[in-house]
Amino acid sequence: MMRTLDLRGRSLTTAELLAVVPRAASDVGSAVDAVDALIAEVRQRGTAALLDQAERFDRVRPTSIRVPAAQLRAAEEALEPAVRAALEEAIDRVRRTTAAQVPDERVTEVAPGARIRQRWQPVDRVGLYVPGGKAVYPSSVVMNVVAAQVAGVRSIALVSPPQAAHGGSVHPTILGAASLLGVDEVYAMGGAGAVGALAYGVADLGLEPVQVITGPGNLYVATAKRAVKGVVGIDSEAGPTEILVIADRTARADYVVADLISQAEHDELAGSVLVTDAPELAAAVAAALPAAVAATRHRERVEAALGGPQSAIVLVDDLEQAARFSDVYGPEHLEVQVADPQALIPRLSSAGAIFVGDHTPVSLGDYLAGSNHVLPTGGQARFAAGLGAYTFLRPQQIIEYDRDALAQVAAHVGALSDAEQLPAHGDAVRARFL
Template identity: 80%
Template sequence: MIQTLDLRGRVLSTAELLAVVPRSASDVGSSVDAVAALIADVRARGAAALLDQAERFDRVRPPHVRVPLDALREAEVALEPAVREALVEAIDRVRRGTAAQVPPTISTEIAPGARIVQRWQPVDRVGLYVPGGKAVYPSSVVMNVVAAQVAGVPSIALASPAQAEFGGSVHPTILGAAHLLGVDEVYAMGGAGAIGALAYGVAELGLEPVQVITGPGNLFVATAKRAVKGVVGIDSEAGPTEILVIADDSASPELIVADLVSQAEHDELAGAVLVTDSPELAAAVEAALPAAIAATRHRERIEVALAGPQSALVLVDNLADAARFSNAYAPEHLEVQVRDPHDLVPSLTSAGAIFVGDHTPVSLGDYIAGSNHVLPTGGQARFASGLGAYSFLRPQQIVEYDRAALREVADRVVVLSDAEQLPAHGEAVRARFRAADD
């Protein structure tokens, strides 16, 4: 069912840990050529290419690539009351959780008459991708849109795959969530083509190019985001979801099983990892998995995910080793179910988001914790962060010196410019002090 990695009694270097962490065999780079062709097709043929790609990959030809505003309004009205209420609560919590991510403008006096203002400027326009393959994700609408809105982005375009079940339009729950948030520019397009359309624009649709593209997706979406990076900014190349649970002998096997299964139901490539210093806990989790899988709706894909190379029960000597393993793995979602979690959390430096204690499952963060669920996968949490308001903000410095302040450092500028053999740099300063009264 699920493999066991026994690392007890071994002292592994960082490089050795990176080599043994369980990963899916899928590779973002493996579909580069196919993705490049799809993006090039959209750039060359615009809407016609998007329609052809929808027919090819989504098995439906949308009647409209851009979703009419009336359809958005109708979708919001048609939201089930309980779903609407949950979305409203999620929006409020994520908005409050995101507000802390916008730094204040700070003015620093470097010297009398010399100051630097540090500000955080939102981009003008963003493209938000919401997947629509094995599940429907109104929660991803919330996570993407709220982060952009809190950052102050004035123009938002949202893309999600066309759905055959709904006549080629975007899933109505996605549309309803978008309109609830005030987004009226939504496109029925998915995969690499959608990413290309957002990056380069499609004039006949009125789709202007964006500056930043965010949101999770499949392998083709992740590869496409890599392909357009540099033309636009991206959040990360979010691939298949993953969960890593650090647990000791105080943890509940039933809760761990529930959490591993909850993430494995996303996709056959989803990763589910338990790291523990308790062989008894690992054995109890392994024994409980079959019954838990059999009792859930998506048992087939869960079985594939848990049996894959990306999932494992990992045995270590102690919790310090568990933390080192976790930091090397850099999970998208990290749960800490140990006796003294707050003693361990400071040593956990690489994770998309950390969920502490028995009553903070990843599924809470997926929906309504107030945190963002668009997180780096595949080890990218070693150097990247999850989606937030900061994903749409550019730090800018505004520099202002008066005459006296410039005079004070003029000679030093000249000395340094001469040292770098760039004399015109110094001359640009001297030019300001050539008047007779100088």
């Protein structure tokens, strides 16, 4: 079911490892032309284009793109008690964890009378994308909204694809979660058109442009976020989910199997990777997978994901090699199931989030751990971070010098401005002392 990649006895360069790590055959660039056309339609035709795209891609034409306030309140009231309680607990945990991501303002006195104040300023308005394809994601509402609220964002617009099963509106559980968080600006629109609408605004819909767009989506959503990057900020070009498990001979095969399947059920392109220095564990996992997959609800989707090029059992010589492989892969979710995880963690650098020990599965992070589940995929964890309050914050420096402090460095400014052949820079300082 899962292919085996044997790296034992091989010393590979970083470039060689990048060439062999399991990846889905998904290219964000392949959808550029189609996405550009969809965004252009929305910019030119506004609401009419969004309705046409909903009918084309979501097989329903919404009666109202903006969800009425009364419908939001009704959806919150209709939440099943167990779901509401779980959402409230998730909101509380994510809010408390996210609060630690907001830095305090700091003042540095570089000399008497010379102060630099560092503050973190939230953007005013954001657009949050919540997928609505193969599954329903009220948890993504929590992750996106709470991070923005903790950062201090004042205006939040949330979009999610219209659902034919719900009269062309957003799924009621998503609406209920949004209302629970106090979000009252929700739109039934999805895909590239929705991203374009958030970035540029839609005048005839009363939708004002946002400054930052976050949230996961399919290939077209990821491509659209790339297309509008620069017009707005984005979190990342999130693609299919992925899990990498580093496990040694002490790991339980049934736990590993359960965790690989848990992410594979998201999508046929989801990646599930086991990296181990224990051939006996690899064999046990491979032997247990068929029966476990057959027993799961989305077995066909899981089979496709585990059998795809993005999934593999990787054999390595030792945990040092496992850590290096993981860092080159840059997993969205990294699980560490080894005898001494605390000794291994310092050697792990590139991961969206790291889940440590037998009782910290990735699915906990998807819902109730308190961490954020909107994470970089496709190797982007090698250079990007997951969603957090900092996604919506801009560091600003406020500089204040008095006359004496400026006098102390006036000659230095003059020397450097002359060296760069920009004499007016030095003149601007000298003008203060004429």
